[in-house]
Amino acid sequence: MWKRYxxxxxxxxxxxxxxxxxxIDFSADNIGIGIIQALYEDGFPYLEITDEGKAxxxxxxxxxxxxxxxxxxxxxxxKIIAISYPPKETNLTISS
Amino acid sequence: xxxxxxxxxxxxxxxxMGGITQKVYFGYHxxxxxxxxxxxxxxxxxxxxxxxxxxxMKAGKRMFEMYLTDDTGExxxxxxxxxxxxxxxxxxxxFHPGLQKKIIGFMxxxxxxxxxxxxxxxxxxxxxxxxxxxxxxxxxxxxxAGTGKTTAARAGMSAEFTYKTANIYLYEGNIPLTxxxx
Numbered sequence: 001m002w003k004r005y006x007x008x009x010x011x012x013x014x015x016x017x018x019x020x021x022x023x024i025d026f027s028a029d030n031i032g033i034g035i036i037q038a039l040y041e042d043g044f045p046y047l048e049i050t051d052e053g054k055a056x057x058x059x060x061x062x063x064x065x066x067x068x069x070x071x072x073x074x075x076x077x078x079k080i081i082a083i084s085y086p087p088k089e090t091n092l093t094i095s096s
Numbered sequence: 097x098x099x100x101x102x103x104x105x106x107x108x109x110x111x112x113m114g115g116i117t118q119k120v121y122f123g124y125h126x127x128x129x130x131x132x133x134x135x136x137x138x139x140x141x142x143x144x145x146x147x148x149x150x151x152x153m154k155a156g157k158r159m160f161e162m163y164l165t166d167d168t169g170e171x172x173x174x175x176x177x178x179x180x181x182x183x184x185x186x187x188x189x190x191f192h193p194g195l196q197k198k199i200i201g202f203m204x205x206x207x208x209x210x211x212x213x214x215x216x217x218x219x220x221x222x223x224x225x226x227x228x229x230x231x232x233x234x235x236x237x238x239x240x241a242g243t244g245k246t247t248a249a250r251a252g253m254s255a256e257f258t259y260k261t262a263n264i265y266l267y268e269g270n271i272p273l274t275x276x277x278x
Contacts, residue, residue, distance in 0.1 A: 010152075014274025017121070026274075044270065045150055 002036045003029060005053030010046050018044065033057075098144050113218035116169040119161045120190060121271050125210035125231035127157035129276065132224070132269055150269035151214070151224065153276040159214065161273060162202070164190040165252070168239075171215045171223055173264055186225055186259045188215055189238055193252040203241070203253060207234045213257055214271055224267035225259035232259040 013027040020042055021035055037057060040047045054061065129152045138144035153159065168191035177183050192199045210233065212226030225232035239254035 010276060011158075011272050012275045012277055016273060017271035019268060019270055023273075046270070046272075 001029065002031050002033050005033065005050055005057060006036050006040060007048045007050055008046055009048050016046060020044075098138055099140055101141055103141070111219055115167060115218050116164075116171055116190075117216045117218065118164055118166050118169075119216070120164065120169065120188065121159045121161050121214040121216075121273075122206075123153065123157070123159045123212050125212050125226055127154050128152070128212055128226070129154045129157075131226070131228045132267065134227070134263070134265060145264075146266045146268050147224065148268070151212070151267070151271070153272060155276050158275050159212075159271055159273055162190075162192065165193050165250075168254070169215075171217060176260075183260065183262050184264055186223065186261065186264070187235070188213055188225060188232070188257045188259075189254065191239060191250075191252055191254045193250060195243070195251050195253070199253050203234075203255070209234075211257065213259075214267060222267040222269075222271075224265070225257065227261065230260055232257045 008026045011026075015023055015025045017023050018039060020039055024031060024035070026046070036047065040049060049057070132147035132149040132151055134147060135144050151159070168189075170187070170189050172187045172189070174185045174187065175182055176185050210226075210231030212224070213232050215223045215225065217223070235256040235258045237254045238256045241253040241255070243249070243251045
Protein backbone atom coordinates (compact mmCIF):
# COMPACT_ATOMS: atom_id res chain seq x y z
CA MET A 1 0.00 0.00 0.00
CA TRP A 2 2.63 2.54 1.04
CA LYS A 3 4.62 1.85 -2.12
CA ARG A 4 1.89 3.53 -4.17
CA TYR A 5 2.58 6.74 -2.30
CA UNK A 6 6.32 6.58 -1.67
CA UNK A 7 9.37 5.16 -3.43
CA UNK A 8 12.31 3.70 -1.50
CA UNK A 9 15.47 5.20 -3.00
CA UNK A 10 19.30 5.11 -2.74
CA UNK A 11 19.27 1.64 -1.09
CA UNK A 12 18.06 -1.80 -2.10
CA UNK A 13 14.73 -2.42 -0.36
CA UNK A 14 15.59 -3.86 3.04
CA UNK A 15 16.33 -3.04 6.65
CA UNK A 16 17.22 0.39 7.97
CA UNK A 17 17.59 1.43 11.61
CA UNK A 18 15.56 4.62 11.54
CA UNK A 19 15.90 7.44 14.01
CA UNK A 20 12.14 7.67 14.59
CA UNK A 21 10.97 4.05 14.73
CA UNK A 22 14.01 1.81 15.04
CA UNK A 23 14.39 -1.05 12.58
CA ILE A 24 12.06 -1.11 9.58
CA ASP A 25 12.24 -3.57 6.68
CA PHE A 26 11.34 -1.52 3.63
CA SER A 27 10.96 -4.62 1.47
CA ALA A 28 7.67 -5.26 3.28
CA ASP A 29 4.41 -4.01 1.81
CA ASN A 30 2.51 -3.75 5.07
CA ILE A 31 4.24 -0.80 6.75
CA GLY A 32 1.68 1.68 8.03
CA ILE A 33 1.32 4.74 5.84
CA GLY A 34 1.42 6.91 8.97
CA ILE A 35 4.90 5.60 9.78
CA ILE A 36 6.15 6.16 6.25
CA GLN A 37 4.64 9.62 6.08
CA ALA A 38 6.17 10.61 9.43
CA LEU A 39 9.59 9.43 8.24
CA TYR A 40 9.21 11.38 5.00
CA GLU A 41 8.21 14.53 6.83
CA ASP A 42 11.14 14.09 9.22
CA GLY A 43 13.54 14.20 6.29
CA PHE A 44 14.29 10.46 6.04
CA PRO A 45 16.71 10.38 3.11
CA TYR A 46 15.57 7.10 1.54
CA LEU A 47 11.99 8.01 0.62
CA GLU A 48 10.57 9.93 -2.31
CA ILE A 49 6.91 10.70 -2.72
CA THR A 50 5.10 9.55 -5.85
CA ASP A 51 2.61 11.61 -7.85
CA GLU A 52 -0.17 9.47 -6.39
CA GLY A 53 1.19 10.13 -2.90
CA LYS A 54 1.21 13.87 -3.52
CA ALA A 55 -2.36 13.79 -4.76
CA UNK A 56 -3.60 11.62 -1.88
CA UNK A 57 -1.58 12.90 1.07
CA UNK A 58 -0.78 16.48 0.13
CA UNK A 59 -3.66 17.49 -2.18
CA UNK A 60 -3.23 21.26 -1.71
CA UNK A 61 0.43 21.21 -2.74
CA UNK A 62 -0.39 18.85 -5.56
CA UNK A 63 -3.11 21.18 -6.77
CA UNK A 64 -0.71 24.13 -6.73
CA UNK A 65 1.82 22.11 -8.71
CA UNK A 66 -0.76 21.24 -11.32
CA UNK A 67 -2.08 24.74 -11.65
CA UNK A 68 -1.51 26.30 -15.02
CA UNK A 69 0.51 29.47 -15.07
CA UNK A 70 -1.94 32.28 -14.44
CA UNK A 71 -1.74 35.09 -16.91
CA UNK A 72 -1.91 38.24 -14.79
CA UNK A 73 -3.40 41.49 -15.86
CA UNK A 74 -0.76 43.75 -17.28
CA UNK A 75 -0.22 46.95 -19.05
CA UNK A 76 0.29 46.86 -22.77
CA UNK A 77 3.89 45.95 -23.74
CA UNK A 78 4.81 45.16 -20.09
CA LYS A 79 7.20 42.19 -19.69
CA ILE A 80 5.87 39.41 -17.44
CA ILE A 81 7.85 36.66 -15.77
CA ALA A 82 5.67 33.84 -14.37
CA ILE A 83 7.22 30.98 -12.43
CA SER A 84 5.22 27.88 -11.62
CA TYR A 85 5.54 25.82 -8.39
CA PRO A 86 7.79 24.04 -7.46
CA PRO A 87 10.90 26.08 -8.31
CA LYS A 88 12.91 23.03 -9.51
CA GLU A 89 10.41 22.57 -12.31
CA THR A 90 10.53 26.18 -13.28
CA ASN A 91 8.42 27.13 -16.24
CA LEU A 92 9.69 30.51 -17.32
CA THR A 93 7.39 32.46 -19.56
CA ILE A 94 8.36 35.80 -20.99
CA SER A 95 5.93 37.71 -23.06
CA SER A 96 5.66 41.27 -24.16
CA UNK B 97 33.77 30.28 21.28
CA UNK B 98 30.67 28.31 22.08
CA UNK B 99 28.19 30.12 24.32
CA UNK B 100 27.84 28.52 27.73
CA UNK B 101 24.41 27.89 29.17
CA UNK B 102 22.99 26.33 32.33
CA UNK B 103 23.16 22.54 32.38
CA UNK B 104 20.25 21.16 34.40
CA UNK B 105 19.38 17.62 35.37
CA UNK B 106 17.70 16.40 32.20
CA UNK B 107 16.51 12.81 32.19
CA UNK B 108 13.55 12.51 29.81
CA UNK B 109 10.86 10.38 31.48
CA UNK B 110 13.34 9.83 34.30
CA UNK B 111 15.25 7.37 32.12
CA UNK B 112 18.99 6.90 32.43
CA MET B 113 19.83 3.21 32.03
CA GLY B 114 23.41 2.16 31.75
CA GLY B 115 25.01 -0.04 29.15
CA ILE B 116 24.53 -0.48 25.42
CA THR B 117 21.98 -2.43 23.41
CA GLN B 118 22.55 -6.03 22.33
CA LYS B 119 23.60 -5.07 18.81
CA VAL B 120 26.39 -2.94 17.43
CA TYR B 121 26.68 -1.92 13.78
CA PHE B 122 29.92 -2.17 11.87
CA GLY B 123 31.45 -1.83 8.45
CA TYR B 124 34.68 -1.20 6.64
CA HIS B 125 35.93 2.38 6.79
CA UNK B 126 36.77 2.12 3.08
CA UNK B 127 33.14 1.28 2.25
CA UNK B 128 31.80 4.56 3.62
CA UNK B 129 30.86 7.06 0.92
CA UNK B 130 30.24 10.05 3.18
CA UNK B 131 30.49 10.70 6.89
CA UNK B 132 28.02 13.06 8.54
CA UNK B 133 29.64 16.48 8.89
CA UNK B 134 30.85 17.73 12.23
CA UNK B 135 29.44 20.99 13.60
CA UNK B 136 31.10 24.05 12.12
CA UNK B 137 31.42 27.03 14.47
CA UNK B 138 28.57 25.80 16.69
CA UNK B 139 26.89 28.52 18.70
CA UNK B 140 25.45 26.43 21.51
CA UNK B 141 26.48 23.49 23.64
CA UNK B 142 23.83 21.28 22.07
CA UNK B 143 24.80 22.01 18.49
CA UNK B 144 28.41 21.33 19.45
CA UNK B 145 27.47 17.81 20.48
CA UNK B 146 25.90 16.25 17.42
CA UNK B 147 26.74 15.29 13.86
CA UNK B 148 24.22 16.24 11.20
CA UNK B 149 22.91 13.91 8.53
CA UNK B 150 23.53 10.28 7.69
CA UNK B 151 26.46 7.98 7.22
CA UNK B 152 26.18 6.79 3.61
CA MET B 153 27.85 3.78 2.04
CA LYS B 154 29.37 3.26 -1.38
CA ALA B 155 27.31 1.44 -4.01
CA GLY B 156 26.94 -2.24 -3.15
CA LYS B 157 28.12 -1.70 0.43
CA ARG B 158 26.24 -1.59 3.72
CA MET B 159 26.59 -1.61 7.48
CA PHE B 160 26.22 -4.91 9.37
CA GLU B 161 25.00 -5.83 12.81
CA MET B 162 26.67 -7.96 15.48
CA TYR B 163 24.97 -9.54 18.45
CA LEU B 164 26.58 -9.25 21.86
CA THR B 165 25.68 -10.82 25.18
CA ASP B 166 23.64 -8.48 27.36
CA ASP B 167 25.61 -6.56 29.98
CA THR B 168 28.93 -7.31 28.31
CA GLY B 169 29.06 -4.28 26.04
CA GLU B 170 30.34 -0.86 26.97
CA UNK B 171 31.06 2.42 25.23
CA UNK B 172 33.63 4.40 27.16
CA UNK B 173 35.22 7.80 26.54
CA UNK B 174 38.73 8.46 27.81
CA UNK B 175 40.27 11.95 27.66
CA UNK B 176 43.92 11.82 26.58
CA UNK B 177 46.75 14.19 25.74
CA UNK B 178 48.80 16.90 27.35
CA UNK B 179 47.78 20.42 28.32
CA UNK B 180 46.59 22.30 25.21
CA UNK B 181 46.48 19.02 23.35
CA UNK B 182 43.52 17.21 24.85
CA UNK B 183 41.47 14.81 22.79
CA UNK B 184 39.52 11.59 23.34
CA UNK B 185 39.81 7.88 22.74
CA UNK B 186 36.50 6.06 22.69
CA UNK B 187 36.43 2.35 23.48
CA UNK B 188 33.83 -0.23 22.50
CA UNK B 189 34.07 -3.52 24.35
CA UNK B 190 31.76 -6.47 23.83
CA PHE B 191 31.44 -10.24 24.17
CA HIS B 192 30.01 -12.39 21.40
CA PRO B 193 29.00 -15.86 22.64
CA GLY B 194 30.22 -19.02 20.95
CA LEU B 195 33.11 -19.82 18.70
CA GLN B 196 31.24 -20.11 15.44
CA LYS B 197 32.76 -19.58 12.02
CA LYS B 198 31.25 -16.14 11.49
CA ILE B 199 32.77 -14.55 14.59
CA ILE B 200 36.14 -16.26 14.07
CA GLY B 201 36.13 -15.12 10.46
CA PHE B 202 35.21 -11.60 11.55
CA MET B 203 38.15 -11.44 13.95
CA UNK B 204 40.47 -12.69 11.22
CA UNK B 205 39.14 -10.13 8.75
CA UNK B 206 38.89 -7.15 11.07
CA UNK B 207 42.01 -7.35 13.21
CA UNK B 208 44.19 -5.23 10.93
CA UNK B 209 41.54 -3.31 9.02
CA UNK B 210 40.12 0.17 9.35
CA UNK B 211 36.54 -0.04 10.58
CA UNK B 212 33.54 2.04 11.57
CA UNK B 213 31.06 1.24 14.35
CA UNK B 214 27.78 2.72 15.44
CA UNK B 215 27.00 2.02 19.09
CA UNK B 216 23.51 2.52 20.53
CA UNK B 217 23.20 2.97 24.28
CA UNK B 218 20.26 2.00 26.45
CA UNK B 219 18.82 5.51 26.12
CA UNK B 220 18.89 5.40 22.31
CA UNK B 221 21.89 7.69 22.01
CA UNK B 222 24.03 6.68 19.05
CA UNK B 223 27.80 7.10 18.82
CA UNK B 224 29.69 6.84 15.55
CA UNK B 225 33.23 5.49 15.86
CA UNK B 226 35.10 6.65 12.77
CA UNK B 227 35.22 9.80 10.66
CA UNK B 228 36.61 10.84 7.32
CA UNK B 229 40.12 11.06 8.76
CA UNK B 230 40.29 8.32 11.36
CA UNK B 231 38.80 4.81 11.62
CA UNK B 232 37.96 2.56 14.51
CA UNK B 233 40.47 -0.27 14.92
CA UNK B 234 40.63 -3.59 16.75
CA UNK B 235 42.57 -3.23 19.99
CA UNK B 236 42.40 -6.68 21.56
CA UNK B 237 40.30 -9.06 23.64
CA UNK B 238 39.96 -7.52 27.11
CA UNK B 239 38.04 -10.45 28.58
CA UNK B 240 39.66 -13.14 26.53
CA ALA B 241 38.61 -15.17 23.56
CA GLY B 242 38.28 -18.92 23.71
CA THR B 243 36.54 -21.78 25.46
CA GLY B 244 36.80 -20.64 29.09
CA LYS B 245 38.39 -22.85 31.76
CA THR B 246 35.46 -24.66 33.31
CA THR B 247 32.27 -26.20 32.03
CA ALA B 248 30.42 -23.40 33.84
CA ALA B 249 32.39 -20.81 31.90
CA ARG B 250 31.24 -19.13 28.74
CA ALA B 251 32.94 -19.73 25.40
CA GLY B 252 33.15 -16.87 22.99
CA MET B 253 35.03 -13.83 21.80
CA SER B 254 35.49 -10.60 23.65
CA ALA B 255 36.73 -7.69 21.62
CA GLU B 256 37.73 -4.08 22.06
CA PHE B 257 37.72 -1.43 19.36
CA THR B 258 39.08 2.10 19.76
CA TYR B 259 38.61 5.37 17.92
CA LYS B 260 40.68 8.50 18.42
CA THR B 261 38.80 11.75 18.02
CA ALA B 262 39.24 15.43 18.77
CA ASN B 263 35.64 15.74 19.99
CA ILE B 264 32.78 13.50 21.07
CA TYR B 265 29.60 13.67 19.00
CA LEU B 266 26.24 11.99 19.00
CA TYR B 267 25.14 10.42 15.72
CA GLU B 268 21.56 11.34 14.86
CA GLY B 269 21.21 9.65 11.49
CA ASN B 270 19.86 6.35 10.23
CA ILE B 271 21.78 3.08 9.88
CA PRO B 272 21.51 1.38 6.46
CA LEU B 273 21.56 -2.42 6.72
CA THR B 274 20.92 -2.92 3.02
CA UNK B 275 23.17 -2.24 0.03
CA UNK B 276 23.51 1.30 -1.27
CA UNK B 277 22.63 1.67 -4.95
CA UNK B 278 23.70 5.25 -5.46
